[in-house]
Amino acid sequence: MEIIKTENLYFDYEIYDDKGNVVEKNPALHGVNLTVQKGEFLAVLGHNGSGKSTLAKHFNGILLPSRGKVFVNNIDVSDDSRIYEIRQTVGMVFQNPDNQIVAAIVEEDVAFALENLGVPPDEIRERIDEAMKLVDIYKYHKHAPHRLSGGQKQRVAIAGVIAMRPMCIVLDEPTAMLDPKGRKEVMGTIKMLNEKGITIVLITHYMEEAAQARRVVVMDKGAIIMDGTPKEIFSEVEKLKAVGLDVPQVTELAYELRKAGVKLPANILNEDECAKELAVILKEGRDLLQ
Amino acid sequence: MTAIETKKLSYKYGIGTPFEIKAVDDISLTVEKGSFLGIIGHTGSGKSTLIQHLNGLLKPTHGEILINERNIWTKEVNIRSIRFEVGLVFQYSEHQLFEETVFRDIAFGPKNIGLSEEEIKARVMRAAQAMGVHENWLSRSPFDLSGGQKRRVALAGVIAMEPQILVLDEPAAGLDPYGRDKVLTKIKEYHENSGITILLVSHSMEDIVKYADKVIVMNKGGLFLYEKTDKVFSHADEIVEIGLDVPQITRLARLLKARGIDIGDDIYTVERAKARILELLGKAKK
Structure with a gap:
């Protein structure tokens, strides 16, 4: 079963003048065809500007295709009427934990989306407790998020996503701003979630993280240039170096x-x-x- | 010549409050002029607190700090002049960019110290060149550049002040491998060409040992280790024990040693590991 599918996906960043006319188009994706199966652990590698974050933002409708199609659980993301369904299916975690934490208490932050969806209070309690226990931040549930470490804050953000019970979580460089300890905590959490059956799409430029995924795609200049198991990908040392990546x-x-x-x-x-x-x-x- | 000396330096945050905490604990060290020193430690190990003493942003709770052999907290020393001698570049330095053009951003410091137009221009051009900032970016907005490019513009702004000591807090954090190598290589080149003293703070042991001649490891506010780079990993076990990473290639050398094959305690680059292994094999083949 496929959870995410892109068909010949193109995306241009458009720059507008004062009157709203397009004056410049910067193409970021060139015909991406990618299928992610349910339960997969996929790492997307690429240097800055390769299009990997742009691609990730199509997976729950933050960006919509300029041309081509994106399907999430067989729903076309361009279908505006079903955007809530799409966002509950695919949750997103971003690079900077400070930009995604909104509440003054950890558990309130984790509950934020559920409250907005009008989930009954008893169920919210149950779902956020479960989510916080799963990522091991329950012991901080009454703490102020800003007093937590980077790795802990990032796990609070992940708990907020898990409380939505998504089928898939897309993480866009979730460890880039963390120290080695925080990085290990978050990677451990990601692997554990995948083992519980949640599909993981991890956008990263850390090779040691990508090596832990089961499948790796490499992006360059807005296109997928390699797709395979970590062993297959990392055996092509020269090709990776040519696109500005390390092994x-x-x-x-x-x-x-x-x-x-x-x-x-x-x-x-x-x-x-x-x-x-x-x-x-x-x-x-x-x-x-x- | 000594560029930096600290004598029993300690610093406490929140003195007299319930949050009182000793962030730097009794550190005595000297840094020779012209060295490239790496500082590594956990979040909370005190490294940022320590470096904020180097240009007088923080005043020691106890102990002394000497820059170019002068105690900076005496009446004879104007603390403002210390800030010109020691350039401090914070984490995510691109957040400090604010001017309309790259040129004006780099020129901001030199302008504020009242240099002539020609001198400002000359300094901007030199700093831009040192950091690999292209001439045709100078008239553009710094906000149109990529993350790595912005970072280099911010660094050029500090270098344009021509400090004798440059302290960099995580200059490569958050950059991709290409951007990271570019920034760090430019810093290394600048060190070689200018001969100034550079302190590089990083979480990445691999980056530190690739560029620094000497390494400080901090732990719990104290000086855990201060060694020449080649000697650092003879303490690999202790480093791992306090929860820091050693490079993957160093871990490999230790695993080989456990299997009875010694390729040395000074392995932290692929090149050196390769040379030693080939050496062993070469000997064997004869």
Whole structure:
């Protein structure tokens, strides 16, 4: 079952003059075709300006296509009358936690959307408690959000989205403004949500985060240029570097050593695999010497 | 020559309130002129509080701070002059941009100290060039630039003041790999060309060790480690213990060591790891 589908999606940012006429068009997406299946954990990689955030904003109707179609759970996002349904299906979490927290108490912030939807108070209580427990911020439910750490604030934002019980959560660089500890907390939360069956679309430029997804698409100049498992994607070191992206250090090391004639597999993603493979080769070498 | 010296420096926030907290605790250190020093530590480890002492934004609760061998909190020293000697660039420095054009933004500082038009222009051009700010951006609004470009304009604005010590708080935070490398490479080049002292504060150990000659690790307000970059990861276990990351390639070296293969305690770049491994293999092949 597919949850998000784009068909030949084009988007131009338009600049208007004082009279409302379009004076300039900056194309950001060029014919993107992407299908996200229910339950998937997809990472979208790309440098700044590659179009990845623009694409993400189409997934719950924040932006509407200039040309082409976007379907969320088989609903056309351009159908204005169903926008609430779409936004309840796909929740969004943005980069800066301070920009998405509105209330003065954590639990009030998590309840904000539900209150707006007119959900009965008892049910709100139940849903927000469940959401806060799930992302492990329940112990702060009476705290003021501004006294929390970045990672905690970002989890408050995620709880607010979860309370809506969406089928899919799109996170647009949710860890970019966090320190390493906060980053780990948020990545742990994301993986846990995916294991509970929520579809995850993670927009990122951290390679070590993308390596944790089950599928990675790489964007450049408004188009998808690569689509595959992390192992497939990260074995193409040169292609990634050409579009301004990094690869994990051990992947680069394996690539460099292979170039120098060392027989290592091409798709090494983490230090454990790398150490295991290298130890074999280095020990063999040492045995030969003795 | 010593550029910066702190003697038993401590700082408390909220003295006399229930929120009183010691953010910097008894730090004594010296920084040589011309060095490129990296500072790393958790959120809340005291690194931002420490650097705000360097140009007199904060006054120590205890202890002394010396810039260019002068105690900055004595009557003979005009604290305003210290702010010209030490340039401080905050996190998300692009938020400080406000002028109509890139040129005017970079020129703001030099203009305020009453330099001549020619001198202002010369400084703007030099600073712009040092930070890779294109000449044809100068007449444009800074708000039309990308995040990384804006960041470099903000840095150029501080460099145009020609400080002797430049303190940068997370200059690459939030940028993509390309923008990050560009900003940090420009800073490194500027360090090499100008010979000034640079302090780089970052959460990213990989960035710090790539550019700095020496590294300070802060923990709980105190100085946890102050070492030459090559020596830092001989303390890898302690660094991991206080919850900081070490580069992935350093983790690999430690895993190999646990398997009985020693490629050294000074592995933090892919190049060095590659060279050592090939060296081991080369020896073996003979």
